[in-house]
């Protein structure tokens with residue numbers, strides 16, 4: 001791709017702005033909501049009131065937990081150098097907190113989701129109780145997707161006195177910190193700390209230096225995804241992205257004979273067997289790119305991306321899910337290429353011929369870090385993989401030749 005075509009893509013690239021992939025704060029709750037019943041020793045029912053929990057009571061809750069495992073390469077493992085915390089499965093405790101009946105429902109729809117996504121029904125599934133005593137932590141991981149419609153995780157932090165244990169969130173090259181201990185300290189009204197983030201956000205719980213940090217985690221889903229045919233738009237972004245795309249389409253030097261325009265997606269999405277659902281669950285600017293490409297008759301399509309320059313082979317895109325245990329292996333890329341639906345879009349082999357390459361003009365370069373199973377990124381989940389995995393995907397749009405664009 002020439003430098004000049006890079007330059008004319010700059011305004012479009014700059015218009016793809018995303019807001020932070022999380023929301024956090026404190027949520028006032030009634031004293032009743034801060035009670036919790038749980039299976040104590042020998043399944044005897046125990047209870048704790050977080051408005052006045054003593055150290056002994058918190059220690060008893062910690063003892064009733066099991067050591068928390070995490071998912072590594074499709075197995076649940078216990079490794080206290082990676083995750084040191086206690087966990088209790090949802091079957092073993094009861095909480096009166098129903099996120100749907102709190103402001104969290106509105107906060108997540110309005111402040112985390114955008115545009116029409118904000119009006120889609122969402123549903124919360126109580127997942128686990130975690131107790132982090134002194135010296136506990138959970139290193140960087142992404143939460144294991146439990147279905148194709150799961151889009152995020154919600155963590156509630158009880159107002160117990162503790163130090164440390166901040167949740168550090170990372171997405172692309174940015175990092176944010178939510179200091180839950182600080183958030184729940186000296187609250188004028190009884191509150192829990194909350195943080196909700198998109199599922200592909202890497203996060204870690206830093207070392208708890210003192211006290212007990214007790215959290216509830218929830219998986220958050222879109223409900224009724226089948227009903228949504230057109231992807232939702234981010235209202236604020238839609239106009240600017242559309243304006244920049246239209247300007248490019250009017251430019252006679254931009255893909256004069258037509259061609260493929262590629263957008264590496266900003267989020268990764270859970271995929272199971274097909275990619276058919278992905279355009280219905282796109283987030284942020286990814287959703288807008290799809291919408292704008294459709295509006296400009298550029299026939300957008302979702303592909304998974306495999307191979308990156310570090311591997312030194314090829315970059316390949318494919319519009320279906322190919323199940324294999326070890327996609328990082330060299331042979332996998334070749335097997336993909338034997339498949340008629342895989343398209344070679346880059347060749348990283350030194351001195352190799354470029355004849356089979358289908359040129360793609362990338363607005364955002366795709367990444368294939370998470371379609372390589374062996375990277376720590378995909379390897380560390382909060383549970384072993386179920387049926388879903390994450391796919392690093394891109395949108396490929398077909399830009400018509402300039403003559404045809406002019407007639408549109």
Ligand SMILES: O=C(O)CCC(=O)C(=O)O
Pocket residue numbers: 130138143155167203205215217382
């Ligand atoms: O307890 C927390 O703050 C987060 C826990 C977590 O990341 C998980 O359970 O996956």
Ligand SMILES: [Fe+2]
Pocket residue numbers: 141142143203382
């Ligand atoms: Fe997590």
